[in-house]
Amino acid sequence: MGAVAVLELPKTPHPSDDKRWRLVDTTMRRLGNQQRGLIEALHTVQEAFGYLDVEALRYVASSLRVPLSRAYGVATFYHFFTLKPAGEHTCVVCMGTACYIKGALQLVSAMKQDLGVTPGQTTADGKVSLLTARCLGSCGLAPAVVYDHEVAGKVTPAALRDRLAKWNSHVS
């Protein structure tokens, strides 16, 4: 279908009847359903669904008439996009320079000791994902950690362990 550019092409059907696809449609429409809207569309998918799976990439690529390879290329080029669903809770350790020299590695090391996860991994029970960020811009509060979208500053391994314990006790 990539070769046909001028003809009205049939609209790509939604991968499922999930209403969130309409949000994706809105973003694509706002940018004129043009190829240049690819990254914005992927942002919307990730915001709505939490991650980008092959179905989503196929849908966006087909709607914007870009090859699936290009959509996949873009999705894997940028660190912000993830192709795997995150755990129930996410813990993002900032690895910016200020955080690094103030002991961010100790936090990562604590996570590994306690939960056996390294950056990019999710615990086997799907409860906690450990991620790292390049820099949150919260250097004044180094080392910084984002627990489920909430930034915490001057985090010590003990404080991190407290939070992990809280997450675990909530569910079990």
Add this chain to the structure above:
Amino acid sequence: MSPEELDQIAETERQAQLGFKHRVNVCVAAGCVSCQSEGVKQAIEKDVARRGMGADCEVKGVGCMGLCAQGPLVSTSAGVLYQKVAIEDAPAVVESLLAGPDPRLLCKTDVPFFQAQKKIVLENCGVIDPERIEDYIAAGGYTALMRALGELTAAQVIEEVTKSGLRGRGGAGYPTGLKWSTVSKAVGERKYVICNADEGDPGAFMDRSVLESDPHRVLEGMLIAAYAVGASEGYIYVRAEYPLAIKRLRIAIRHAERFGLLGNYISASRLSFHVDLRLGAGAFVCGEETALISSIEGKRGSPRPRPPYPAQEGLFGEPTLINNVETFANIAPIIRNGGEWYAQIGTEKSKGTKVFALAGSVTNTGLVEVPMGVTLRQIVYEMGGGPPEGRQFKAVQTGGPSGGCIPADFLDMPVDYENLAKVGSIMGSGGMIVMDETSCMVDVAKFFMDFCASESCGKCVPCRVGTYHMHRILDAITERTATAQDLAQLQELCDLLKNTSLCGLGQSAPNPVLSTLRYFESEYQAHIEQHVCPAGVCGKLEEALHG
């Protein structure tokens, strides 16, 4: 919107503000928000209401007050600044409006951290409510735009910017006036103005603070630029990692559109200008202008060789002006006060002020804006208070992964573009990380090389393969298994990357290695010959990341 209408709005807003006897400003920029400053604001509002002072006292959320490490920060109309204000402290803050300053929470402001600053870019930060355009207008906002549209030709605007001597604040320091003039002369069907807000340097947060605290200042700068170069569309390319900045920019754009300050025929002039946001997606290379353009076009952020420069062939192949957030933030004051006024500040070749994000091993972490030409010692020791807990200063890192580590010998050097380059670093966007004796300089070099290797876009071989090999060698040195031969190869690779990489990322990736080799070679030797890490860092935590 005519200049008269703008004056009217400003006057109405000022009158409304004068109607309040007291004012409490609570910082709601990211630093303080992450220590619950929004809760503090609500608690203060509640307490004001409880005392029935609602009509007398305005509680305002404002932008960054600079001293992020002591947040949440609260200032009052009595002229005092409170630090580390907890939710429980709300009644004490309100009480102090009537009873005088509360010494328990007081943050001293007669110290160099505040007194030695010269605020141009940050003049409204911590003063106005970033989510209300009226507050920006009351502080003199958009008058520079009105002056440009009503009194100056496009050429005269460029003339003022040229006279000011302003240089690009993204790091490279290209003369802004010259860039504008090139874009204005370029011929194209339409032209674009792009604001580079992809603050990717780890350890830098100036742009984030400006966007969160005073977003209209950036829009006004872009509008004036659009008028000067003849552009009709603008994009702000902002990191997705800065949700608060994105939210405030969206509000600012909506307000400016509603007030007729963005749109068609602004203030009945020929200027039509629309601005849209594009979210970066975590790629450091997108700070490079051709990569950034490619990203706005919806593609991977791969740079391309220059020329053609974006000024000739940029976004969608059209002439494009790209400036950094801080550069645009300087424009309105320059047009308001004239280029000559700006040129009086700073050094011979570096004019104006620079905002630095001071972090790392330093007592007062936060944002400072200082005239160009102050010394590193003034910034790190007088303003920053030096390393805490009696630690020993070792180096200050500027310019992020493209910059270098500057040792104590150069503390008395005046800070400007040329001097920083002379000692092997760069101005960069303004991150300044202080390191003490507990930091191993080889480990720091490895940290940055790890960053560059992972951020290399992979398009050109020297950068893609070179950063990988350099990281491998640095890793071996920190593991204390490297030989003198490895070190020689590391130096060779520095040379190779510098001279043969396609874009700035690869060309400057060796800088952290080169500068640490230059000033801290003994540390490299200790790792290689004596197999020890003098700082006691290496080998301890390796497993954590890669194990």
